[in-house]
Amino acid sequence: MTVHSEHDLREALRAIGSTLAKCEKALVNLKPGTAQHTLLTRRIAAFTIAIELLKERLGE
Numbered sequence: 001m002t003v004h005s006e007h008d009l010r011e012a013l014r015a016i017g018s019t020l021a022k023c024e025k026a027l028v029n030l031k032p033g034t035a036q037h038t039l040l041t042r043r044i045a046a047f048t049i050a051i052e053l054l055k056e057r058l059g060e
Contacts, residue, residue, distance in 0.1 A: 006058065013054045020047040 004012075023044050030037040 009054055009058055013051060013058070016047050016050050016054070020044060020051065023047065 023040055027037070027040050027044065030040060
């Protein structure tokens with residue numbers, strides 16, 4: 001298992017949070033049922049999981 005510094009984890013958390021916010025904003029402009037909507041919905045779910053795991057690793 002790779003060990004990352006707290007700074008690295010916090011920077012990853014910030015970057016993923018920023019990207020997640022952009023994805024959520026873009027999702028409202030996509031028609032449900034389209035490939036783009038499905039892809040973005042799945043990406044949002046993945047980013048949400050990543051944020052939870054990073055927070056867990058950081059003890060938050």
